[in-house]
Amino acid sequence: MPTKELRPGIYAVGSLDRDRKLFDELIPLPDGTTYNAYLIKGSEKTALIDTVDPAKAEELFSNLKKAGITQLDYVISNHAEQDHSGSIPHVLKAFPEAMVVTNLKCKDFLKSLLMIPEEKFITRGDHEILSLGDRTLEFLIAPWVHWPETMLTYLKEDGILFSCDLFGAHLATSDLFADDDARVYESAKRYYAEIMMPFRSNIVSHLRKLQSYDIKMIAPSHGPVHAKSPFIVDAYADWVSDNVKNEVVLPFVSMHGSTRAMVDHFIDALMKRSITVKPFNMPRTDIGELAIALVDAATIILAAPTVLVGPHPTVAYAAFLANALRPKTRFASVIGSFGWGTQVIERLGGLMTNLKVEMIEPVVIKGYPTVDDLKKLDLLADAVLAKHKAAGIGI
Numbered sequence: 001m002p003t004k005e006l007r008p009g010i011y012a013v014g015s016l017d018r019d020r021k022l023f024d025e026l027i028p029l030p031d032g033t034t035y036n037a038y039l040i041k042g043s044e045k046t047a048l049i050d051t052v053d054p055a056k057a058e059e060l061f062s063n064l065k066k067a068g069i070t071q072l073d074y075v076i077s078n079h080a081e082q083d084h085s086g087s088i089p090h091v092l093k094a095f096p097e098a099m100v101v102t103n104l105k106c107k108d109f110l111k112s113l114l115m116i117p118e119e120k121f122i123t124r125g126d127h128e129i130l131s132l133g134d135r136t137l138e139f140l141i142a143p144w145v146h147w148p149e150t151m152l153t154y155l156k157e158d159g160i161l162f163s164c165d166l167f168g169a170h171l172a173t174s175d176l177f178a179d180d181d182a183r184v185y186e187s188a189k190r191y192y193a194e195i196m197m198p199f200r201s202n203i204v205s206h207l208r209k210l211q212s213y214d215i216k217m218i219a220p221s222h223g224p225v226h227a228k229s230p231f232i233v234d235a236y237a238d239w240v241s242d243n244v245k246n247e248v249v250l251p252f253v254s255m256h257g258s259t260r261a262m263v264d265h266f267i268d269a270l271m272k273r274s275i276t277v278k279p280f281n282m283p284r285t286d287i288g289e290l291a292i293a294l295v296d297a298a299t300i301i302l303a304a305p306t307v308l309v310g311p312h313p314t315v316a317y318a319a320f321l322a323n324a325l326r327p328k329t330r331f332a333s334v335i336g337s338f339g340w341g342t343q344v345i346e347r348l349g350g351l352m353t354n355l356k357v358e359m360i361e362p363v364v365i366k367g368y369p370t371v372d373d374l375k376k377l378d379l380l381a382d383a384v385l386a387k388h389k390a391a392g393i394g395i
Contacts, residue, residue, distance in 0.1 A: 003063040004176045006217065006225060007158050009041040009135075013048070013063035015056035018172040023083075027194050028288050031187060032172030035083055036221045038162055039067055040155065042132025047074040047101075049153055049162045050221055051087035060087055061094065071095065074122075074130065076137065077102040078164035079150045080109035084221055089114055101130060103141055105149035129156075140209065142166065144202040146195050159216030165195065166206070167232045169223030178224040180231045186292070187223060188232060192239050193291035198326045200240045207237060244298040244328055246394025247276040248384060251290060251318035252303035253283060258337040258368045259305045265374050266303075266335060269381035275388065282314035287321060294327040298393045299384055300357070302348050306338035310347045319351035326354050331387050333380060334362040337369070360384065 004012045014037040021029050035052035037060060046069065052060045064072075072095040077085055080102075088110065092098055101122045102110065110116050124130060126141040140152040145166045153162040169187040178184045196203060210233075218226040218233075226232045248270055254260030263279065270277040278293045294300065300322055304315035311319070322329070332355065336344050345362050360383050365373045388394050 003066045006038070006160070006176070006219065010155070010158065010160065011039040011063075011067050012176060012219075012225070013037050013039045013060060013067060014050075015052045015059040016172050016174070017053070017056065023170065027170075028286050029170050030286070030288070031170065033170040033222055034172055036219065036223075038219055039064065039069065040132060040135060040137075042135040044133030045073040045131070046071065047076055047130070047132055047137065048072055048091065048098075049076040050078055050084045050164070051075065051091055053083045054086040054090070057087040057090045060091075072098040073132075074099055074101050076153055076162075077106055077110060078153060078162065079147060079221070080106050080113055081147060082113065084164070085110060085114060088116065092116070092120060103139065103149060103151050105143075106151065109147075109149050142206050142209075144199040145206060146199055154213060154215075159214050161210070161213070161215045161218050161229075163218050163220045165221055166203070167218050167226065167236065168220035171223045173224055175224055177227045178231070180228060184224065185235060188235060189239065189295060190288045190292050191222065192236065193295050193325065194288055197239075197291070197295065198324065200326070200328065203236065203240050207233070207240065239295055242328055243296075244330055244393055245276070245296040246274070246388050247278060247293070247297040248299045248301055249290070249293045249297040249329075250277055250279040250301050250303060251282050251285070251315055252279060253281065253305065253312045253314045255305050255307075255312070258365075259303055259335075262335050262337065262363070262365070262369050262373070262377060263303050265369070266301075266377045266381065269378050270384065273381055273385045275381070275385060275394070280318070282312075282318055290318065290321065291325055294322060294325060294329065297327070297329055298388055298391070299331040299333070299360075300327075300329050300355075301333045301335060301384075304334070304336040304344055304348065306336065306342040306344050309341055309343050311336070311344045316348065316351060319348050323352045323354045329355060329357055330391060330393070331360055331384065332357040333360040333384075334364060335377065335380070336364045338364065338366055358387070360387065
């Protein structure tokens with residue numbers, strides 16, 4: 001990614017990674033990602049905000065060279081995770097005069113993760129500043145977006161918020177600025193769902209804190225820069241709110257057709273009741289798409305056949321994922337089938353203890369569904385509709 005100018009004297013100098021398809025050996029990256037770093041030239045000092053994944057360090061140095069950097073005073077570390085911080089040791093080697101500016105907790109992380117010595121740090125607390133001469137950086141401590149040491153950096157004179165992972169997106173685009181279209185929205189929502197959603201309550205307080213700042217531009221650590229900050233701020237305000245939609249997320253798997261017959265009938269029953277249903281066949285599912293669906297859905301219903309008394313592992317994983325992501329879902333239930341014995345209901349329920357949901361009566365049957373079994377699924381669909389209506393969802 002070539003050096004690009006955000007404002008006079010402010011440059012994007014990070015790296016674009018179109019080929020990366022998995023993050024943390026867990027999160028699918030259908031659109032690749034970027035590792036954003038930003039260079040700020042003040043009248044007296046120069047600062048680099050974050051670095052890049054170590055695999056892309058040479059691109060960072062190439063961009064710094066293009067920007068005419070022969071001396072660097074500060075490296076601002078907003079977050080210690082290595083896709084942001086991993087190249088700091090390389091930067092310090094190339095610019096031995098540079099100091100790492102971060103908060104106390106992040107300093108401890110960087111010392112243990114990257115072996116950066118104590119004498120290379122300058123620490124700042126919440127709302128404390130660092131002068132570059134004619135430009136001033138203010139640091140906002142923002143724990144749990146999504147690590148405990150995260151901070152944001154606000155460039156006062158230009159109204160730019162360098163937001164670290166907050167407001168980010170795994171999207172390898174050649175465009176410097178977001179065009180606020182559906183692709184950017186979906187990439188940002190996927191990023192929120194996979195990474196930020198477990199910390200929804202923390203983000204609510206951070207959004208409230210940012211309301212007092214005149215933010216003209218948001219420059220995150222992944223994805224394009226938001227020159228129109230209300231687009232992404234308003235999206236986050238919606239995602240972290242308590243509002244849910246008249247939707248059912250339905251992770252499922254079927255081994256011999258019994259559970260699939262139940263799922264197909266149940267989908268039709270929900271649709272007849274004007275409830276949006278989002279089914280996910282787990283062996284073929286991109287977990288990022290499942291995470292996105294969980295952001296807004298009022299209800300999650302897990303559909304699993306029985307394997308050695310317990311739920312099929314792929315649906316157990318869906319329950320584990322939902323439990324980890326902690327969506328604002330209101331209701332949950334289980335449907336499925338078994339041959340000779342089952343503990344599917346108990347075990348799936350035990351995997352979702354973090355969810356603040358009301359359990360609706362499950363439908364777990366022996367063998368292939370009979371006419372009476374299908375009627376039970378109709379009653380479950382009725383119950384979902386009644387719960388949604390009583391909660392004022394979809395009305």
